[in-house]
Amino acid sequence: MTAVARTDAPDDEAALIALVTERVRRSGSSFYWAMRMMPLERRQAMYAIYAFCREVDDIVDEPGETTDKRRRLGEWRDDIVALYENRVPRLPLAAALARPIRQFDLPSEDFIAVVDGCEMDTGKGVVRPDMPTLELYCDRVACAVGRLSVRIFGDFTPRSLDVANHQGRALQLTNILRDVREDAKIGRLYLPDNLLSAHGIESADPQTVADHPAIARVCRDLGEIARGHFAEAQSAMADCSRRAMRPAAVMMAMYRDIFERLEAAHWQPPDEIHIPKVRKIWCALRHGFF
Structure with a gap:
């Protein structure tokens, strides 16, 4: 696997963990209860994955023009590519994926597939x-x-x-x-x-x-x-x-x-x-x- 952009300065990492944890907590999803039973590092990684999924899904579900929704999904694709090319992504929730990708050898094509699936719901x-x-x-x-x-x-x-x-x-x-x-x-x-x-x-x-x-x-x-x-x-x-x-x-x-x-x-x-x-x-x- 190619290198992944490092965004793990202690203060930044703590802020990213807090960001995704709050995103998951307020979602009210059934997945929250499944994730809570996991060991800390695995749980934090799953929170980052779930926050990513909710974010791209919300882009589609919120009111707005199709062209703007596809543009924003395109930004997520660009940030996923950036992570795997050892570049720092622009979106904070994308940055939160850097550590899980490194720790668990997560394939880029599955992240892209999620974005592509959300795009199927546009227009x-x-x-x-x-x-x-x-x-x-x-x-x-x-x-x-x-x-x-x-x-x-x-x-x-x-x-x-x-x-x-x-x-x-x-x-x-x-x-x-x-x-x-x-x-x-x-x-x-x-x-x-x-x-x-x-x-x-x-x-x-x-x-x-x-x-x-x-x-x-x-x-x-x-x-x-x-x-x-x-x-x-x-x-x-x-x-x-x-x-x-x-x-x-x-x-x-x-x-x-x-x-x-x-x-x-x-x-x-x-x-x-x-x-x-x-x-x-x-x-x-x-x-x-x-």
Whole structure:
């Protein structure tokens, strides 16, 4: 791997750690509980990865012109390249990635994949994709994050990449199924074209699709694909270090809870699914100590 820009002067490093920790803490994400159980250096590295992911995702989700959003994503690409060319990046959150990249030998292509995945949501965005496009989207916005994460968890093996790739798809498809109505409100439709057509839904208008009488059957079929990825991830995880994969196990448990709630509702897209904080803590405790 090429050298990475050093930004580890003590005062600067402390400030960067504080920056990413606060970014993660105020996100309210389920991932926070999975990350908290990790040893300090690994936890700080994961905070930096998560802060990066939230930052590029927020660029897309916040109001603004498409050209400006793509410009800002381009700045992130430039900063990722700078890190791997031993140059100091411009963005503070990019600088926070320097130490994790060095410590855990993180590949540049996975960072770039995350940015590319976010860019897929600019402009018209992802609307009624074919299955290969949906697979690519899931790989970029979810699996790439998993591939970075398992290198930080410890005891990195090829099977841990199988966990990352299958769990990433399972979690992202669960997000898609949970957020059909919320996504429709902002003009997005991630349900694949072939499943929509199979159930007689021909519209490309997200709100029309979300309200279609056959929508639950489409979600059921996509849910079966997600179920397969959950099973593959669980099988791969059994071949990995149980201690190292605890954060992945926590996320698996939390998302299985969402998945099972969707299934119990017969796959009808919900207006909202809320996982109580106590449930998140229970998942973290269960997989952190047993």
